[in-house]
Every structure is written in structure tokens, then in C-alpha cells.
Amino acid sequence: MEALQQSLAETLASGSLGPAGSSGNVANYMGxxxxxxxxxxxxxxxxxxADNLRQQTLQQxxxxxxxxxxxxxxxxxxxxxxxxxxxSSLWLARPRE
Incomplete structure (x- = not known):
């Protein structure tokens, strides 16, 4: 979940909206x-x-x-x-190069 949150944040932060009303920036944001x-x-x-697999496994x-x-x-x-x-926690806390 942390990796997904980071990926979404990077996707949204990859472009700035700039001045309000700019149609190019709005289109970029919408994309x-x-x-x-x-x-x-x-x-x-x-x-x-995954939930369906979990249920099937428990039934079996x-x-x-x-x-x-x-x-x-x-x-x-x-x-x-x-x-x-x-x-996973250790992996996320590792020093980045």
C-alpha cells in the first residue's frame, strides 16, 4: 500500500498546474x-x-x-x-543511493 501511495503521489506531482485557467495544465492534470x-x-x-483466492483456499x-x-x-x-x-518495512527503510 505504501508503494501504491508513493506511485500515485509521484504521478500527480510529476506536473504542476501552473496559473489557474490554463487549458493545457488542466488537461495535463486530468491525464x-x-x-x-x-x-x-x-x-x-x-x-x-486475492480475496476470491483466500475464500477458495479456506473452503478447501x-x-x-x-x-x-x-x-x-x-x-x-x-x-x-x-x-x-x-x-517489507526493512526494505522501505533501507538507505537510498
């Missing part, structure tokens, strides 16, 4: 806004696909695994995502 909205649409589609897990196995799997997934978030 940038359209690109940003396109990126949001892509993100929405990705999140919908209920059919295949015992309660104990499901609990252990969910704990392992939680641990994995915790480590992934920590790694």
Missing part, C-alpha cells in the same frame, strides 16, 4: 488523474482476485484438513506474513 484512477482500478481488481482447507491441522496451518501463515511485513 494524471486518469492514470492515478487507472492504477486504483488495477489495485481493486487485484484485491478482489475445511474439506481437506482436520481442525488441528487447520489451526497449525493458520498459525504458520500468520508467522509467514509477520516476517514478510517486517522484511
Amino acid at each position: 494524471q488523474m486518469a492514470m492515478a484512477m487507472g492504477k486504483l482500478g488495477t489495485l481493486e481488481s487485484f484485491l478482489r482476485q 482447507m475445511i474439506r481437506i484438513l482436520t481442525t488441528r491441522q487447520s489451526a497449525r496451518a493458520l498459525l504458520a501463515i500468520h508467522d509467514y506474513f509477520s516476517r514478510l511485513r517486517a522484511l
Whole structure:
């Protein structure tokens, strides 16, 4: 999400609006806004696909695994995502060259 926010900010900041009323600047701004909205649409589609996959996985897990196995799997997934978030934070905080 932080990378998306940064990408949107860069897209919108890449051009200045300049004096009010300039049709070229308004068109440029509208183009940038359209690109940003396109990126949001892509993100929405990705999140919908991820949620559908999550639901399918949970339904399959209920059919295949015992309660104990499901609990252990969910704990392992939680641990994995915790480590992934920590790694992502370290990556974002790394010194830029």
C-alpha cells in the first residue's frame, strides 16, 4: 500500500498546474488523474482476485484438513506474513543511493 501511495503521489506531482485557467495544465492534470484512477482500478481488481483466492483456499482447507491441522496451518501463515511485513518495512527503510 505504501508503494501504491508513493506511485500515485509521484504521478500527480510529476506536473504542476501552473496559473489557474490554463487549458493545457488542466488537461495535463486530468491525464494524471486518469492514470492515478487507472492504477486504483488495477489495485481493486487485484484485491478482489486475492480475496476470491483466500475464500477458495479456506473452503478447501475445511474439506481437506482436520481442525488441528487447520489451526497449525493458520498459525504458520500468520508467522509467514509477520516476517514478510517486517522484511517489507526493512526494505522501505533501507538507505537510498
